[in-house]
Amino acid sequence: MNTHDLLIELGTEELPPKSLSTLSTSFSASIESQLKESELAFTSVKGLNSPRRLAVIVENLQAEQSDKEVEKRGPAVQVAFDEQGMPTKAALGWARGNGISIEEAGRLKTDKGEWLLHKALEKGKPVTSLLPEMIEKAIKQLPIARPMRWGNSNHSFIRPVHQLTILYAGQVVEGSIMGISSSNKVTGHRFHHPELVAIKSASSYIEQMAEAHVLVDxxxxxxxxxxxxxxxxxxxxxxxxxxxxxxxxxxxxxxxxxxxxxxxxxxxxxxxxxxxxxxxxxxxxxxxxxxxxxxxxxxxxxxxxxxxxxxxxxxxxxxxxxxxxxxxxxxxxxxxQKKPLHQRVEKLHSILFQKQLGTLGDKAERLSLLAGAIASELNDDVNAATRAGLLSKADLVTDMVMEFPEVQGVMGMHYARLNGESELVAEAIEAHYHPRFAGDSLPQSTVGCAVALADKLDTLAGIFGIGQTPKGDRDPFALRRAAIGMLRILVEKKLPLDLTTLVEKAIHGYGDKIKATDNLVEQIVDFLLGRFRALYQEQGVEVDVVQAVLARRPTVAYDFDNRVQAVSRFRQRDEAIALAAANKRVGNILAKADNIASQVDPELLKEDAEKALYKTLSDVTNEVHVATENGDYDKALALLAGLRADVDEFFDKVMVNDDDKAVRENRLALLKQLREQFLNIADISLLQ
Structure with a gap:
């Protein structure tokens, strides 16, 4: 197979620096994808770039496509010939289009009928004839939000294009993109090498550009x-x-x-x-x-x-x-420094938070109350949390933050210290924005956590309360990020706070600005719990593990995490598959039954297998209950894993739907007790 190296370079004016890597990756990925679609073999594809160029080098690229046999199916035989056996117009047209006579056509027989068939040898095209179209397509696929035009040209791109180079086997490939013909001439460094560089081959490109004071890698x-x-x-x-x-x-x-x-x-x-x-x-x-x-x-x-x-x-x-x-x-x-932070709170009332929800001043007052309430639940400094909540947004109206928005919170911390506020208050003002992005640090103090939770909760409650929930990619108030930030604080700081209670407090702070319905509380809590999927996906936790816990809807985030970790470890046990299947079977049986007794009558147990399951279950029930109440889900699941043999034996030897109604209902009660032991932790029937 004949192969050579390929170089493509698009010479432009200075490209946007924050887009350069994305453009380069997209350009090279599109070229690679199209080469594969065209069934052209190559060793590697490397994207190169600089502020004034996008380039791609393909090593050992196949010179031309391989010839291949293609089958071209014609009309069905019953349509191809009339009653006299003469070819119809449809058949003749198909044959003519394939350059053959009807007599040369073969037949394709299938279960569904018989068709005319022509097997043709399709000659492979040289790569040089395919490249211009590939490059043009790759350019059109680039993620350019606002293309521009230049000069008198009708062509558009992210920046004006001045040179095009397509070199294969050291030879210029003829082609034109955006009205520019391909050549081997490229621009060097604007000052150190203003004259054009004549590229000899793809393999010499990087070295020649370095000599022209351009590092293209x-x-x-x-x-x-x-x-x-x-x-x-x-x-x-x-x-x-x-x-x-x-x-x-x-x-x-x-x-x-x-x-x-x-x-x-x-x-x-x-x-x-x-x-x-x-x-x-x-x-x-x-x-x-x-x-x-x-x-x-x-x-x-x-x-x-x-x-x-x-x-x-x-x-x-x-x-x-x-x-x-x-x-x-x-x-x-x-x-x-001429005006202390507490005197700036009043100015926050002139800045809109959201037109239906009031001003930033209103928000600061709500944060003060909510942060204090959270600190109280955590048995921490309520006064510090209340003060920090009130001052948390005050630096937004300082000259420094208005000029440099990225230092919000940080400047509030510094100004609070200069104003004589306590260190706890100062640190909480800075920390309440955390975590600002994935992997960001969390507030160090409990007071800081209280203010951070209050800020995120207030936004969630308010925006959900006026019906502006995130839809698709639209999330203008970054509610998903706020929710994940909340969960991280609650889980990683091991805070025993209930999401339902927190949401109710946040909604209450809005008074009559929003309608505090039970459905609203449930909607916000479900949204928060739903963010666990994204959080655990980053950690590599299996989706079915999260779904198993979500099915039970535990609303203490730290407890939710404990369950997920325990179920994830349980999933690795040999007993997990059998017990998950058994739980699914039990769930289906119980779903069809009505008014199942809560207690099992030992006198109605007839079979040895059901007696054994009842005894084993009775022996571990109290210990499982204590472990579950203490949040020791690993121990509880380990105890329940010990039921596997008896559960398997029960389903092998016992007919649940016995003709005797009392026996049947007693067996259902036994299965209900078994199922409930697992459901107190998670619905493991959802494990795959």
């Missing part, structure tokens, strides 16, 4: 940036604040990364470090430096897209740019 660029940052930080005796999202964005901004260390005035360090870090990272794409103890240093690392002959000029330029931004943060911080 995203991961190589990223690794280079990381290495440079870590090396410079070590020289400074510091640690870089370097998260993956920022690293990815910077990697998507440069073609030839060069790291430098710059500094800013020490006086700015009086501003809380979170505001300075946000300014440097989000506004300037810089990497701040800190000590091993987490103290911010007046230095940062930035990545340049040019290897300057005078790097000091580049450094000074960046220091000049960042200074006004840091000065803004300093000004906002100083100005904000």
């Amino acid at each position: 995203f991961e190589q660029r990223k690794a280079t940036i990381r290495e440079q940052i870590e090396e410079l930080a070590e020289q400074e005796g510091a640690s870089p604040i370097m998260d993956e999202d920022l690293l990815d964005e910077v990697t998507a901004l440069v073609e030839w990364p060069v790291a430098h260390v710059a500094s800013f005035d020490d006086s700015f360090l009086q501003v809380p470090k979170e505001a300075l870090i946000y300014t440097m990272k989000d506004d300037q794409r810089y990497f701040p430096l800190q000590t091993d103890k987490g103290e911010l240093l007046p230095r940062f690392i930035f990545i340049s897209n040019i290897e300057s002959k005078d790097p000091e000029q580049v450094i000074q330029g960046n220091q000049k740019v960042v200074r006004p931004r840091l000065a803004d943060a300093e000004f906002f911080f100083t100005t904000d």
